[in-house]
Amino acid sequence: MDRRLKVLYCANLASFGLFLFGASHRISPVTWLGIATGLPNSIYLCAKVPTQKELEDNRRKELLALHDTVAKLQGEKDWLEQLNAGQAQKLLEEHGTREAKLRDRINELTNEIESLRSAHLEELTELQLDSSDERGKLEEKYRLEVARKQQEINKLMQQLDGDKQLILKQAEEEKEQLKSEHDSAIVALQEQFEQYQIIANEAKEIAAQRVAEASAYAQKVQAKEQQLKEYEQQLNVKEINQAITDRELEVKGQDLEVRVKAINLDVEKKLLEETEKLKEAQTTITQLSLNEQVYLAEISSLKGQLAEYHVMLFAEKSDGDYIVETVQRLLIEADIKTEFLRKEEKHDGKVISIELRPISTFESLHLKKTCEQLPGFLMIERVPTFTTRNGKITFTIDKRTSKEKALASREVIEKSLINVEDTTAKNLGYLIIGEPGSAKSTGALYVANSIITQELSQKAVDDLIDPHGAMLLAMDIHHSTSWDDAGVKVIDSPLEIYEQFKLLKDEYDSRKPGTKTNRLIIFFDEMAETLDAIETLVADKEGKKTAGKDAVEFVQNTYRSFGTGGRKKYINFVGMNHSYNVRALGVDGYYRNCFVALLLNDAARHYINTTTKHLPDGKKEQFYQWLELMDNRYIALATGAINDKLCKHPTHHDYPQIKDGNPPKNLQAVKQLPLTIKLVS
Amino acid sequence: METNRVAIECMMASLLTGLFCQLLAVFRNNSQLGEFAYFSLLALVNISTIAAIYYLKRGRDLGELMFITMGVLVGLWIGV
Numbered sequence: 001m002d003r004r005l006k007v008l009y010c011a012n013l014a015s016f017g018l019f020l021f022g023a024s025h026r027i028s029p030v031t032w033l034g035i036a037t038g039l040p041n042s043i044y045l046c047a048k049v050p051t052q053k054e055l056e057d058n059r060r061k062e063l064l065a066l067h068d069t070v071a072k073l074q075g076e077k078d079w080l081e082q083l084n085a086g087q088a089q090k091l092l093e094e095h096g097t098r099e100a101k102l103r104d105r106i107n108e109l110t111n112e113i114e115s116l117r118s119a120h121l122e123e124l125t126e127l128q129l130d131s132s133d134e135r136g137k138l139e140e141k142y143r144l145e146v147a148r149k150q151q152e153i154n155k156l157m158q159q160l161d162g163d164k165q166l167i168l169k170q171a172e173e174e175k176e177q178l179k180s181e182h183d184s185a186i187v188a189l190q191e192q193f194e195q196y197q198i199i200a201n202e203a204k205e206i207a208a209q210r211v212a213e214a215s216a217y218a219q220k221v222q223a224k225e226q227q228l229k230e231y232e233q234q235l236n237v238k239e240i241n242q243a244i245t246d247r248e249l250e251v252k253g254q255d256l257e258v259r260v261k262a263i264n265l266d267v268e269k270k271l272l273e274e275t276e277k278l279k280e281a282q283t284t285i286t287q288l289s290l291n292e293q294v295y296l297a298e299i300s301s302l303k304g305q306l307a308e309y310h311v312m313l314f315a316e317k318s319d320g321d322y323i324v325e326t327v328q329r330l331l332i333e334a335d336i337k338t339e340f341l342r343k344e345e346k347h348d349g350k351v352i353s354i355e356l357r358p359i360s361t362f363e364s365l366h367l368k369k370t371c372e373q374l375p376g377f378l379m380i381e382r383v384p385t386f387t388t389r390n391g392k393i394t395f396t397i398d399k400r401t402s403k404e405k406a407l408a409s410r411e412v413i414e415k416s417l418i419n420v421e422d423t424t425a426k427n428l429g430y431l432i433i434g435e436p437g438s439a440k441s442t443g444a445l446y447v448a449n450s451i452i453t454q455e456l457s458q459k460a461v462d463d464l465i466d467p468h469g470a471m472l473l474a475m476d477i478h479h480s481t482s483w484d485d486a487g488v489k490v491i492d493s494p495l496e497i498y499e500q501f502k503l504l505k506d507e508y509d510s511r512k513p514g515t516k517t518n519r520l521i522i523f524f525d526e527m528a529e530t531l532d533a534i535e536t537l538v539a540d541k542e543g544k545k546t547a548g549k550d551a552v553e554f555v556q557n558t559y560r561s562f563g564t565g566g567r568k569k570y571i572n573f574v575g576m577n578h579s580y581n582v583r584a585l586g587v588d589g590y591y592r593n594c595f596v597a598l599l600l601n602d603a604a605r606h607y608i609n610t611t612t613k614h615l616p617d618g619k620k621e622q623f624y625q626w627l628e629l630m631d632n633r634y635i636a637l638a639t640g641a642i643n644d645k646l647c648k649h650p651t652h653h654d655y656p657q658i659k660d661g662n663p664p665k666n667l668q669a670v671k672q673l674p675l676t677i678k679l680v681s
Numbered sequence: 682m683e684t685n686r687v688a689i690e691c692m693m694a695s696l697l698t699g700l701f702c703q704l705l706a707v708f709r710n711n712s713q714l715g716e717f718a719y720f721s722l723l724a725l726v727n728i729s730t731i732a733a734i735y736y737l738k739r740g741r742d743l744g745e746l747m748f749i750t751m752g753v754l755v756g757l758w759i760g761v
Contacts, residue, residue: 005684006684009684009689012689012692013692015696016692016695019695019696019699019759020759023699023759024759028703032703034696034699035696035699035700035703038692038693039696039697042689042692045684045689046686046689046693049686049689050686051686052686
């Protein structure tokens with residue numbers, strides 16, 4: 001087992017002990033500590049420590065490995081024994097062959113001796129026959145030779161014996177050595193074998209144990225099988241029982257069917273009874289619904305009574321006034337309870353204002369709804385208005401028609417009208433806008449007159465040579481007779497107008513502050529049309545389209561600079577056109593505010609109806625009333641450099657209707673100075 | 682000393698039951714848990730602990746199951 005795991009196991013035991021201690025002594029922190037340390041440790045150990053099954057598997061694998069090694073060693077031992085046995089046999093065989101060789105050699109030598117002896121004996125006998133002397137000599141000679149041969153034989157014998165002894169000794173030594181080696185090897189093998197025998201015995205024991213377990217298990221299995229058989233038999237019995245019960249059930253089912261039929265009959269009877277009851281219930285329900293309607297009607301009448309009571313509650317204070325009562329009743333229906341304070345009538349009783357004090361919280365949305373209801377009750381045309389101020393609700397009921405209302409406010413509006421003279425104070429340029437026949441040209445002359453006759457500042461008096469006169473120059477492609485009547489120089493050709501603008505630009509540039517000059521008033525009628533004509537004519541003349549556009553741009557820039565800088569150089573530009581929009585004038589919104597714009601007749605109407613969203617409601621209403629009052633009459637509106645204000649038409653204010661040929665009124669002759677500026681020839 | 686797997690599992694079962702018992706006791710003391718809810722949760726927790734550990738072992742040994750149950754009972758005895 002791993003040492004680390006053992007340590008962890010000990011730690012886990014300690015944690016568990018801590019947990020037991022903490023829990024038994026009711027020391028909560030110690031218990032928590034025990035749980036906090038023990039639980040993760042246990043989980044880790046569960047993951048790491050092998051189960052019993054895994055351990056058994058490991059042991060089984062080890063045993064199998066040992067068995068393999070024992071078999072291997074047994075094989076090795078057999079092989080070694082075989083090897084040693086062969087070696088000894090070989091040595092013995094070698095020794096035998098050597099011995100045989102030596103014995104053959106000895107036999108050869110003894111045979112030779114025998115043959116030599118026999119030869120010697122024959123010679124000896126012959127010699128014995130020939131002579132005894134010679135015989136003696138020869139005998140001696142042979143004796144010597146025999147002795148020498150004997151010695152040789154002896155020597156050989158000795159050598160042979162020595163060799164034999166040596167070989168035998170060597171063989172003996174080798175044999176002993178081999179024997180000792182063999183013995184030691186056998187001893188070692190026996191030792192190993194004994195060890196393996198022990199291991200094998202252990203393995204056999206374990207195997208026997210396993211076999212015993214297996215046999216026990218097999219017995220268990222057999223027992224289970226027997227049990228199964230018994231169960232099967234029991235099941236068979238059960239099946240038979242089931243069949244019997246099925247039959248019984250069938251019989252019971254038949255009985256039940258009979259009973260069900262009887263019950264069905266009963267149920268039908270009961271159903272009939274129930275339907276009768278249901279009919280009765282329905283009749284009672286219809287009666288009840290009738291009653292409900294009666295109750296609802298009663299509730300609504302009671303609500304009405306309640307509202308009347310509420311009204312009666314404040315009746316004393318409101319002096320039984322129908323309008324006040326109606327307003328208060330409607331307010332009560334909208335959950336707003338009020339107290340009557342004051343009622344005021346104006347304009348012969350046609351404008352009534354009622355002041356109420358709220359005695360409950362309210363929402364202005366409810367008030368608005370009440371106001372919308374009121375015309376139906378009070379037979380009035382317009383929805384009354386309400387204001388909530390200083391803890392009071394003031395309803396203003398206006399019974400007048402819009403015409404009456406406008407007429408009523410006519411005096412006020414007429415008082416608020418301004419004159420053209422009131423617009424000249426800033427010494428700016430003018431744009432006079434109006435449809436044909438709206439008296440633009442005469443209006444322009446009127447404007448010029450008012451510019452000249454205005455009360456001048458000291459600086460202007462100093463700067464101007466003649467402060468009570470002005471040079472006038474008109475540019476009008478339609479050549480209006482008004483200019484001729486007034487004796488104004490007119491330029492009516494578009495190209496000449498263009499050239500004149502160039503000269504005017506030079507004049508504008510040449511006027512420096514500090515030098516005395518005369519006032520110059522330039523009238524430029526039909527601005528948009530003239531600009532279009534200049535564009536086409538210059539383009540034709542130059543042969544370039546851009547040239548026309550450049551010319552138009554030049555003219556526009558020039559009169560725009562008159563608008564912005566003309567005030568200081570005493571050049572007043574009075575432009576006239578039918579349209580007041582940016583594109584027609586070539587002057588955008590902010591530059592337009594450098595000019596005083598006088599909108600005449602339809603231009604003013606159009607402006608009021610379309611472009612007065614920025615104005616306060618009171619002023620707007622005044623404008624609308626003015627339009628209603630001055631229907632088909634000459635009107636004017638001043639805008640641009642000054643606040644939007646209704647203005648008297650410069651020359652035709654008094655005429656009761658618009659009509660061509662109405663001569664201008666109040667138009668005085670302008671004091672003209674001779675034109676000293678450069679002019680186109 | 683030999684580490685015993687079953688002993689570790691028993692300890693774990695005991696500690697786990699103890700933890701759940703402590704937690705439930707905390708909720709009960711805070712009056713967030715009624716009596717019936719407390720006891721039913723206790724039973725549920727213990728049964729699920731036994732089942733979880735038993736199936737974690739992937740074993741089919743009744744003896745080991747008994748050991749774990751005993752561990753849980755010890756935890757219950759200590760915790761409640």
